[in-house]
Amino acid sequence: MNKIHDDPDAEKYASMIEVRKALNNLTDVEYKKLMIIAEFYWTRRNLQALWGDAEDLLHEAVLSTLRSDKPKRWRRGVSIIKHLDQAMRNISGHWVRKGCNETEGIEKLYEEKTEENLVVAQLVAKETLEIIKNFFNGDEIAFQVLECRRLKGMVESEVRQELGIGHTEYETICKRIRRKLLKFKNQEVSNAK
Amino acid sequence: MPNKKYSEKQKEIVISSFVGEFITDASDEELDELIQLQGGDPLAYIEKSKRAITGALEQVSKENKHAIEENDDCKTIQLVLGKLLTMLRRKEQISEEELAERARVDVAEIRKIEYDIDYLASPRTIIQLEKYFKLPDKVLAKLSGAFVKHTYAFQQEVTRFAAKMKTIDNLTSEEMELLNNFIHFLSKNE
Numbered sequence: 001m002n003k004i005h006d007d008p009d010a011e012k013y014a015s016m017i018e019v020r021k022a023l024n025n026l027t028d029v030e031y032k033k034l035m036i037i038a039e040f041y042w043t044r045r046n047l048q049a050l051w052g053d054a055e056d057l058l059h060e061a062v063l064s065t066l067r068s069d070k071p072k073r074w075r076r077g078v079s080i081i082k083h084l085d086q087a088m089r090n091i092s093g094h095w096v097r098k099g100c101n102e103t104e105g106i107e108k109l110y111e112e113k114t115e116e117n118l119v120v121a122q123l124v125a126k127e128t129l130e131i132i133k134n135f136f137n138g139d140e141i142a143f144q145v146l147e148c149r150r151l152k153g154m155v156e157s158e159v160r161q162e163l164g165i166g167h168t169e170y171e172t173i174c175k176r177i178r179r180k181l182l183k184f185k186n187q188e189v190s191n192a193k
Numbered sequence: 194m195p196n197k198k199y200s201e202k203q204k205e206i207v208i209s210s211f212v213g214e215f216i217t218d219a220s221d222e223e224l225d226e227l228i229q230l231q232g233g234d235p236l237a238y239i240e241k242s243k244r245a246i247t248g249a250l251e252q253v254s255k256e257n258k259h260a261i262e263e264n265d266d267c268k269t270i271q272l273v274l275g276k277l278l279t280m281l282r283r284k285e286q287i288s289e290e291e292l293a294e295r296a297r298v299d300v301a302e303i304r305k306i307e308y309d310i311d312y313l314a315s316p317r318t319i320i321q322l323e324k325y326f327k328l329p330d331k332v333l334a335k336l337s338g339a340f341v342k343h344t345y346a347f348q349q350e351v352t353r354f355a356a357k358m359k360t361i362d363n364l365t366s367e368e369m370e371l372l373n374n375f376i377h378f379l380s381k382n383e
Contacts (some may be wrong), residue, residue: 023246031242032224032235037213038245039231044205055245062249067256085213093206131199131207150211175223178215182227184208 013073019065022080030081034058037085040185041092050095057095061087136180141165145173266348271310273351274336276358279307280372281326284364296325313337329380336379347382350375 014022026034035054038061041047042054061084064072072090074083129147136143141163148159160170219227225235282292289307293300298318305312319337323330335343336351343351354375364372 023250028239029221031239033216035238035242036216040212055241058242058245059249062246066249066253081217082213089209128207131204135208146211174215174218178219178227181212181215182231
């Protein structure tokens with residue numbers, strides 16, 4: 001009567017053993033990526049007003065993945081880096097709204113309709129494109145790469161074929177996008193809601 | 194395109210949504226370049242990341258170890274309930290079927306209580322058995338899972354009793370004394 005039930009979501013989500021294995025097998029390159037991403041959200045969302053630093057955001061994202069009672073489970077088919085990126089994005093947004101770095105109520109983040117999801121949903125695709133285009137400020141090819149990847153879901157080979165560009169040019173454009181993102185991170189953060 | 198004004202929040206949310214993807218694609222050399230452009234040290238980034246992740250893994254390990262220890266304590270209590278019921282029945286020198294009939298409970302449940310440590314007895318069965326054996330109030334209930342939190346002293350006494358129990362056909366006078374002392378303990382302990 002009191003038996004542990006089989007996990008009904010085992011096909012969709014990684015087990016805790018798989019999560020631990022993935023975390024224990026991270027490479028130095030992946031560590032760097034995670035900290036860059038953590039710092040982006042930490043700085044961009046002005047979380048330095050709270051105690052702690054970007055490391056705490058990554059720590060919390062890993063905790064939320066590991067804790068079976070507060071599931072933000074790692075979906076199969078998604079890389080652990082992408083999963084933790086999503087977790088950090090959600091958690092940092094939660095902290096901004098709460099004005100603290102407690103995670104009470106954080107399980108609500110993982111319901112379908114988080115505030116961020118709602119904002120993105122409310123912005124129709126055209127408006128999203130407009131925001132991105134303004135962000136790139138005349139760098140048309142960078143905008144097109146992003147449009148293909150993010151909004152059309154294309155992989156590199158498809159993007160290059162669509163835009164008629166080679167691998168080297170594609171890599172150069174992506175580097176430019178990354179630099180622009182990190183520059184955006186450091187831009188003065190407005191308190192506008 | 195018309196120059197519509199978007200809030201900072203909308204801009205931030207949209208642009209943040211693709212940060213991770215593009216950072217993930219970067220090569221090791223480019224990552225080092227990006228870190229150094231920010232005035233950072235790549236080795237320090239690795240250390241901070243490792244610390245954050247290792248710390249979280251250790252924290253959850255400790256939490257799970259505590260949960261496992263609690264679960265082991267619950268299993269001991271369930272075991273003692275089963276053995277106590279067996280001893281009470283043997284004291285009366287009656288079978289499981291006879292007990293079920295006299296206490297007006299299901300014989301299958303009697304057997305589950307006595308032999309299955311994962312089984313949670315129904316409250317009605319517990320009350321019926323307490324009535325039949327004329328036990329003080331809640332003596333069996335305290336071992337049945339109806340009480341979630343037990344004191345450390347309670348846990349210790351249950352474990353001591355579990356260690357002293359033996360399964361035999363008839364209780365010796367020593368075991369009778371053990372049984373009576375334990376029932377007395379259960380009746381007094383809050």
